[in-house]
Amino acid sequence: MFSQSTHPFLEKKRIPVLFGIMAVLFVIVGQLQSWNLSLAILNLCLISAIMTLGANIQWGYAGIVNFGIMGFAALGGLAGVLVSMPPVQAGWQAGGMGLLGGGVIIVLTSVLAVFVWGRIKHITRWRYWMMTAVILSGYLVMRAIVDPAVEAIESIESAKAGHIGGLNLPILVSWVVGGIFAAGAAYVIGRISLGLRSDYLAIATLGISEIVIYVLKNEDWLARGVKNVNGLPRPVPYEIDLQAELWVINLASRLDTDVPEMSSIIVKLTYAGLFTIVLLMLFWLFETALRSPWGRMMRAIRDNEVAANAMGKHVTAKHLQVFVLGSAVIGLAGAMLTTLDGQFTPASYLPLRFTFLIWIMVIVGGSGNNFGSILGGFVIWFFWIESEPLGLWLMDVITAPLSETSALRGHLLASAAHMRLMTMGLIMLLMLRFAPQGLIPETKR
Amino acid sequence: MDSLNALVVIANFVVVPGLAYGSQLALGALGVTMVYSVLRFSNFAHGELMSFGAMITVLMTWWLQEQNIGLGVLPTALIALPVAMLMTIFLALATDKVVFSYYRQKRSESVTYLIVSVGVMFTFGGLIRFIIGPADRVFTDGQRFLLKARAFKKMTGLNEGLAIKTTQGVTIIVAVIVVALIFWFLNKTKTGKSMRAYSDNEDLALLSGINPERVVMITWIITGALAALAGTLYGLDKSYKPFTYLSLLLPIFASAIVGGVGNPVGAIIGGYVIAFSELFITFAYKKVATYMLPGAWAPEGLVQLLSTDYKIAVSFVILLVVLLIRPTGLFAGKTI
Numbered sequence: 001m002f003s004q005s006t007h008p009f010l011e012k013k014r015i016p017v018l019f020g021i022m023a024v025l026f027v028i029v030g031q032l033q034s035w036n037l038s039l040a041i042l043n044l045c046l047i048s049a050i051m052t053l054g055a056n057i058q059w060g061y062a063g064i065v066n067f068g069i070m071g072f073a074a075l076g077g078l079a080g081v082l083v084s085m086p087p088v089q090a091g092w093q094a095g096g097m098g099l100l101g102g103g104v105i106i107v108l109t110s111v112l113a114v115f116v117w118g119r120i121k122h123i124t125r126w127r128y129w130m131m132t133a134v135i136l137s138g139y140l141v142m143r144a145i146v147d148p149a150v151e152a153i154e155s156i157e158s159a160k161a162g163h164i165g166g167l168n169l170p171i172l173v174s175w176v177v178g179g180i181f182a183a184g185a186a187y188v189i190g191r192i193s194l195g196l197r198s199d200y201l202a203i204a205t206l207g208i209s210e211i212v213i214y215v216l217k218n219e220d221w222l223a224r225g226v227k228n229v230n231g232l233p234r235p236v237p238y239e240i241d242l243q244a245e246l247w248v249i250n251l252a253s254r255l256d257t258d259v260p261e262m263s264s265i266i267v268k269l270t271y272a273g274l275f276t277i278v279l280l281m282l283f284w285l286f287e288t289a290l291r292s293p294w295g296r297m298m299r300a301i302r303d304n305e306v307a308a309n310a311m312g313k314h315v316t317a318k319h320l321q322v323f324v325l326g327s328a329v330i331g332l333a334g335a336m337l338t339t340l341d342g343q344f345t346p347a348s349y350l351p352l353r354f355t356f357l358i359w360i361m362v363i364v365g366g367s368g369n370n371f372g373s374i375l376g377g378f379v380i381w382f383f384w385i386e387s388e389p390l391g392l393w394l395m396d397v398i399t400a401p402l403s404e405t406s407a408l409r410g411h412l413l414a415s416a417a418h419m420r421l422m423t424m425g426l427i428m429l430l431m432l433r434f435a436p437q438g439l440i441p442e443t444k445r
Numbered sequence: 446m447d448s449l450n451a452l453v454v455i456a457n458f459v460v461v462p463g464l465a466y467g468s469q470l471a472l473g474a475l476g477v478t479m480v481y482s483v484l485r486f487s488n489f490a491h492g493e494l495m496s497f498g499a500m501i502t503v504l505m506t507w508w509l510q511e512q513n514i515g516l517g518v519l520p521t522a523l524i525a526l527p528v529a530m531l532m533t534i535f536l537a538l539a540t541d542k543v544v545f546s547y548y549r550q551k552r553s554e555s556v557t558y559l560i561v562s563v564g565v566m567f568t569f570g571g572l573i574r575f576i577i578g579p580a581d582r583v584f585t586d587g588q589r590f591l592l593k594a595r596a597f598k599k600m601t602g603l604n605e606g607l608a609i610k611t612t613q614g615v616t617i618i619v620a621v622i623v624v625a626l627i628f629w630f631l632n633k634t635k636t637g638k639s640m641r642a643y644s645d646n647e648d649l650a651l652l653s654g655i656n657p658e659r660v661v662m663i664t665w666i667i668t669g670a671l672a673a674l675a676g677t678l679y680g681l682d683k684s685y686k687p688f689t690y691l692s693l694l695l696p697i698f699a700s701a702i703v704g705g706v707g708n709p710v711g712a713i714i715g716g717y718v719i720a721f722s723e724l725f726i727t728f729a730y731k732k733v734a735t736y737m738l739p740g741a742w743a744p745e746g747l748v749q750l751l752s753t754d755y756k757i758a759v760s761f762v763i764l765l766v767v768l769l770i771r772p773t774g775l776f777a778g779k780t781i
Contacts, residue, residue: 065556128770192769198556199487203698204768207761210695214758351691352570356563363560415575422571428564429544432557 015371015440022378029386036261039268041385046275047337049377052361053282053370054329059359060368060442061295062322063302065202068189070354071209072327074216074346075185076178076334081223081344083174084233085166091153092164095221098149099164102142109138153221163224172235175278175335182331183324185212190323194316209355216346229344236270239263271340278336279374282329286370298322299368352421357384360428366438375439383427384420391419446603451736453605457594459728463721465613465682468620471716472675473693474700475627475709476668482644482707483664484545486558491672492694493569496687497536498673499680500577501529503584510586518588520612522681529677534669540565541665549661566691573687582685585612605732612681623674624713627667631709636663644707696723696757699764705774714775719760727753 030038051073058064113134120127154162193204217226242248242263252262289295301308301315309315338344357380365376383390395416402409431438473495480488488494505525515521544565548557591614594606631637636659643650643660651657679693700719704711729747738744751759767774 063556065559193765196768196772199559200702200768200772202559203487203695203702204765207695207699207764210692211758211761214755218752218754352567356567359560359563360567415578418571418574418579420571421567421574425564425567425569425571428567429561432561432564433544433547 015375018375018439022375022382025382033389036264036268039265039272041382043268043271043275043340044337044385045378045381046272046279047333047340048358048361048381049374050275050279050282050333050336051330051358052365052373052377053279053286054326054333055358055362056326056365056367056370056373057286057289057322057329058326059362060373061290061298061302062319063198064194064319064323064326065198066205066323066326067202067351067355067359068205068209068212069330069358070349070351071205071212072182072186072330073334073337073354074209074212074349075181076174076331076336077338077344077349078216078223079174079178079181079331079335080171080232080338081229082166083169083177084171085229086168088153088156088161088163088165090156091161091221094152094156095149096164098145098152099221102146102149105138105142105145109135109142112138150219150221162227163221163229170235171233171339172274174339175332178335178338179328179332182334183328186324186327187320190320194319194323206351206355209351213346213349216349223344223346226347228346230342232338232342232344234342235274235339236267239267242266275336278332283370283374290370357424360424363428364431364438366440366442368442369438369440372438372440372442379439380424380427383423387420387423388417391416391423395419447736450603450605451733453597453601453603453607454732454736455728457605457607459721459724461607461609461613463717463724465610465616466724467717467720468616469675469679469682469716470696470700470720471713472620472623472671472678473697474704474712474716475624476671476675477697477701478704478707478709478712479664479668479671481701483640483660484549484558486555486562487698487706489559489562489694490540490565490569491668491697492690493566493573494533494537494669494672495676495679495693496573496690497569497676498529498533498669499676499685499690500573500687501532501673502526502677503577503582503680503685505529506584506586516587518611520585520587520615520681522584522677523615526674526677530670530673533673534666536569537665537669537672538662541661570687570691577687579687582680584685585681587611610682612678616678616682619674619678623671627671627709630667640664692757695764696760699760699767702764702772702774703767705776708774708776711774711776718775719763722763723756723759726750726759727756 026038026042029041051069054072055066055069058066113131116134117127117131120130123130153164156162189205189208193201193208196204216223219225220227223229239260240263243259248262248266249259252259255262257265297308297313298318300311301313301318305315361376361380362373363376364380365374366372392413395412399406399409399412473491476494477488477491480486480491502522502525505528506520506522509515509521509524514524516523544561545558548561588611590608591611592607592609594608597607598604631641639650639655640660640663642653643655643657647657650660676690683689696719700715701712702715703718704713704715727749729749731744731746731748734748735743
């Protein structure tokens with residue numbers, strides 16, 4: 001496919017050409033299917049691009065294998081609920097004290113555990129058992145305090161509330177808070193697991209992200225678990241209000257579309273604008289970081305840890321730094337996604353969609369290159385959505401010689417929807433084999 | 446009498462399901478461990494490989510049922526199993542030829558293999574859903590129980606019943622036979638010994654004239670067969686649903702790592718450790734406590750450490766604890 005930077009001229013042209021092709025694809029979808037769909041895809045492409053930027057600074061800059069992207073995105077989504085929903089006063093009254101008490105017990109147990117761990121260094125044989133005893137008794141005390149509180153909270157208007165609610169702040173605040181949530185989690189996770197070998201780290205982060213999702217699914221007091229939180233407040237106007245505005249009606253008649261369609265397009269464009277601002281800011285930030293001494297140091301660590309260590313760089317600390325930073329960006333994107341959806345649905349967080357698909361975006365786009373990450377996010381999400389109609393059309397063409405009632409034809413057409421998993425897998429394998437640097441390779445600096 | 450009743454409750458809800466689930470995990474972990482010790486990477490596609498094997502069994506079972514071929518009390522799937530194993534071996538070998546062998550030639554780092562195996566996972570997952578669809582399939586037939594709860598009560602005169610499903614019995618017996626065969630192969634045959642030598646020290650093995658491609662081929666053959674077996678047994682016991690095999694991957698990795706990656710004995714023990722911890726930690730001890738404690742002390746709640754919703758999460762927690770405290774696992778790993 002593309003050879004690595006043989007022609008500087010081609011190299012310079014590649015980025016505008018590839019992004020140009022992407023723009024044309026959006027226009028084609030807009031014309032052939034609908035502009036509403038095209039913009040819906042665009043919005044998710046923007047969010048995917050931000051997640052990919054986050055994953056890219058972990059893998060592309062520093063070589064950290066984070067298979068826990070899903071967990072950080074979900075924590076960002078949780079921030080959307082905890083920031084924007086109105087607080088459930090009755091819930092706080094019923095169980096607030098219990099929850100706070102439980103939190104205090106957790107902190108006390110952790111402090112006690114660390115203290116005891118230090119004090120019993122000499123008792124090698126019983127050390128682990130004593131630690132287990134400390135943690136287990138702390139856990140049981142915590143459960144005794146928290147369980148009645150949780151039950152009380154969950155029994156309050158369980159059909160529509162049954163959780164503690166949020167802070168009633170504008171949902172845009174949650175984008176920052178989501179980043180902070182993810183960063184905090186990443187700090188703890190990084191502190192304990194960044195020393196692991198790459199494949200153990202991959203498995204550990206995957207496991208942690210699954211635990212996060214399990215907690216979100218089952219702790220109803222927090223964000224209603226699998227009952228979902230719907231109707232989050234929006235940062236943009238509602239379609240129904242726009243439809244009453246005179247300028248929308250005029251614009252619709254001038255562009256020859258109906259008013260509901262027009263209002264929906266305007267809403268999506270507003271979202272796209274907000275997301276683009278965030279994306280551009282992050283892109284500028286990361287490009288600057290990559291050019292700075294910090295970026296050179298990260299690349300040095302990635303390419304030769306031992307040498308970087310010998311030069312006096314604290315490898316583990318820098319790894320932790322970049323892990324926290326990347327995860328914060330993923331958390332931010334997670335909060336943006338919840339904002340766009342207007343709801344928080346823990347059951348929708350699947351590793352295939354939230355962890356491995358983002359990895360494909362990083363690989364296909366070009367690890368280590370921010371342009372590449374954005375392009376990867378766009379291309380992969382676009383085909384993730386469009387491979388279904390494309391696959392259906394392709395199957396229709398392939399099976400055209402078969403008779404209308406053929407069982408094989410029916411099966412193939414019905415299965416076309418599952419083409420996208422295979423397509424993604426094949427794209428990833430082909431890229432890794434023939435163009436491992438990705439669509440836009442990392443620039444040699 | 447009361448303590449016997451309590452024991453039966455534990456046997457019925459923890460020991461029997463734990464042995465069956467543990468055997469399934471052990472067979473899966475054995476496959477992961479084989480690939481790890483010879484090819485030196487964690488194979489994320491192993492779950493889907495298991496799923497593929499189970500899918501072939503399901504399809505074969507349907508066909509056999511149409512032809513009215515069956516095993517009477519035993520599930521028909523047992524006849525279909527050899528075919529599924531062959532097909533899965535073929536898929537594993539083909540994947541190695543088309544995908545992994547290139548990176549072996551290039552002597553890529555293990556991270557590269559890891560990411561490549563994610564691509565393979567996607568491709569397999571798509572292939573499976575394309576062929577059989579994402580729906581839930583029950584394909585077990587024959588007699589449902591080896592031992593019914595009511596029959597057990599009548600036999601022993603106890604209040605509590607003990608039930609053993611046929612699929613559970615089949616799982617445990619098959620697992621014992623297969624594990625015995627694998628250990629015989631690794632320890633007694635020349636090929637098995639050459640595999641152990643290769644995994645222990647690659648360069649030394651090459652020097653002594655061991656053909657690496659042959660070792661790799663045999664590894665994939667064993668892995669494919671084990672994957673088909675583990676996938677089918679799990680599907681028989683629960684039900685076949687392509688989606689579940691990705692979530693099964695983590696308990697399997699956990700089993701392999703807890704036992705010490707690369708160590709087959711460790712993989713098997715790890716499987717049971719994970720299975721029993723999941724069940725013991727999420728088991729509601731109310732009934733047991735009611736039997737064991739004097740009447741006045743009988744508990745009101747369920748007496749459960751963690752709700753059953755967190756069953757699989759338990760294995761992830763154990764995995765993390767082991768990774769952090771003793772990354773080499775219970776038995777030092779890295780050699781077959």
